[in-house]
Amino acid sequence: MAYRYNENTFVVAIDHLDDRGAGRAYVPRENKKGKIKRQRVTIPYTLPGETVEATLVPPYRNKRARVDKIIESHPERIVARCPHFERCGGCSWQHLTYDAQLEQKTNQVKRFLDEQGFNPSLVRPTMRANSQWHYRNKMEFTFGPDGSLGLHEQGNFRNIIPLETCLIARKEMVEATMEVADWAREHQLPGYHKETHEGLLRHLMVRHSEATGEMMLALFATESPEHIPASTDLVRRIEKKFPQVKSFMWLENSDIADRAQAETSHILLGRDFIFDELAGYRYRLWFDTFFQTNPAQAEKLVELAIEMGKPEKSEYMIDLFCGVGTFSLPFASRVRELVGVEIVETSIESAKRNATDNKITNTHFLAKDARHGLTEVINTFGSPDLLLLDPPRSGAGGKVMRRIARSKPSRIVYVSCNPQTFATDIKELIPFGYKLEKVQPVDLFPQTYHVELVALLSRVNTSTL
Numbered sequence: 001m002a003y004r005y006n007e008n009t010f011v012v013a014i015d016h017l018d019d020r021g022a023g024r025a026y027v028p029r030e031n032k033k034g035k036i037k038r039q040r041v042t043i044p045y046t047l048p049g050e051t052v053e054a055t056l057v058p059p060y061r062n063k064r065a066r067v068d069k070i071i072e073s074h075p076e077r078i079v080a081r082c083p084h085f086e087r088c089g090g091c092s093w094q095h096l097t098y099d100a101q102l103e104q105k106t107n108q109v110k111r112f113l114d115e116q117g118f119n120p121s122l123v124r125p126t127m128r129a130n131s132q133w134h135y136r137n138k139m140e141f142t143f144g145p146d147g148s149l150g151l152h153e154q155g156n157f158r159n160i161i162p163l164e165t166c167l168i169a170r171k172e173m174v175e176a177t178m179e180v181a182d183w184a185r186e187h188q189l190p191g192y193h194k195e196t197h198e199g200l201l202r203h204l205m206v207r208h209s210e211a212t213g214e215m216m217l218a219l220f221a222t223e224s225p226e227h228i229p230a231s232t233d234l235v236r237r238i239e240k241k242f243p244q245v246k247s248f249m250w251l252e253n254s255d256i257a258d259r260a261q262a263e264t265s266h267i268l269l270g271r272d273f274i275f276d277e278l279a280g281y282r283y284r285l286w287f288d289t290f291f292q293t294n295p296a297q298a299e300k301l302v303e304l305a306i307e308m309g310k311p312e313k314s315e316y317m318i319d320l321f322c323g324v325g326t327f328s329l330p331f332a333s334r335v336r337e338l339v340g341v342e343i344v345e346t347s348i349e350s351a352k353r354n355a356t357d358n359k360i361t362n363t364h365f366l367a368k369d370a371r372h373g374l375t376e377v378i379n380t381f382g383s384p385d386l387l388l389l390d391p392p393r394s395g396a397g398g399k400v401m402r403r404i405a406r407s408k409p410s411r412i413v414y415v416s417c418n419p420q421t422f423a424t425d426i427k428e429l430i431p432f433g434y435k436l437e438k439v440q441p442v443d444l445f446p447q448t449y450h451v452e453l454v455a456l457l458s459r460v461n462t463s464t465l
């Protein structure tokens, strides 16, 4: 039963979770003509079936509310572990048991497929992660104008919450971050101010390899370390306390855009990359290289993709959106020839080097956007027997999907980190005679609403187009 105390405060039952894992409710509201309408309101950190008292927060046009009181709670609600919960916004499902998180993720994938006319019963239960905490191998933290180092505040992005802990990052990454934070505080170094564009320290990226134990630190600052005498103390501290740091970079960035990018790079310690391994293959990772952030679960993704795609030694395949070759290398060992396409040139350089390092000689890599790259590859190498794609969250888009379909691979393996764009993308394949065979969600991001999946589509109607 939903009712309003006044214009902004109401009691309401949560209907479902929205695309970002927040509670959605419908609150009655009288319009100017005196008619009662249902107003859709987002109430973060609530769960379906709960009854809550909530108050709308400004700006009111966003129709977002905060919970004042939980009147009836979800049976799977638990107390969140992290002191930053609700402020940092990173792990917005910590208040839900792990089993219930998995169930919600499976339902999310089913819902998006159902909306596009696919049979939701094709979706298998989400594969659980053995490590539900401290699984992330890469984190990026930001300096506030006062020099404190931490996380952006949810809903107030300019505010930085000084880091006390992070329960999804590897512990040694948090310890190294705290060391950098202590150094900045002790030397009273100013953080970058986004409005005045003054200050020195901007971001800290920390990366860790579970397989090799190597760590990378990348500090983004507006000036060269040569102008900052305190930088020698930082190097000394990191060298002494974190011998596993095999790459410590100081990256100059004076651009007003708030991105972790570099104009000039300086190696403070070691080399400019670290080694990592996944599914038995070795990779070099630079500070800007995309690499799977949950290595244990990413191995499952690779295994699943191979199991579904069933690559054969006689076949030629395309890996679209190939990155540094996470799927390319294991697949290349199982096919005659593989071509990878990826828009970021440094990732393609890295993919080539990774293939060489792993003694793989049947790959070609092309630095091009997926649409044009695919045409070029098909013109050069012909139509593939098998195609794998792993696009960013925005999906591949209709043009790329239709181009894939016209190249007529007998199987398409789609790896997705966004079930919504996945469902709209694969719909494009249906008129070309493809059938959705299997969908396996995998939990790469425990404590968050994000879900990854691997799916198989087969060309069953060869008479079409």
Ligand SMILES: C[S@@+](CC[C@H](N)C(=O)[O-])C[C@H]1O[C@@H](n2cnc3c(N)ncnc32)[C@H](O)[C@@H]1O
Binding pocket: 290, 291, 292, 321, 322, 323, 324, 325, 326, 327, 341, 342, 343, 344, 347, 368, 369, 370, 371, 390, 391, 392, 393, 417
């Ligand atoms: C989800 S990542 C997957 C990378 C790789 N498969 C892996 O697992 O490491 C998506 C990749 O698509 C690339 N990308 C983004 N937009 C692209 C485009 N329009 N054309 C080609 N590649 C693109 C990104 O640089 C990124 O490497």
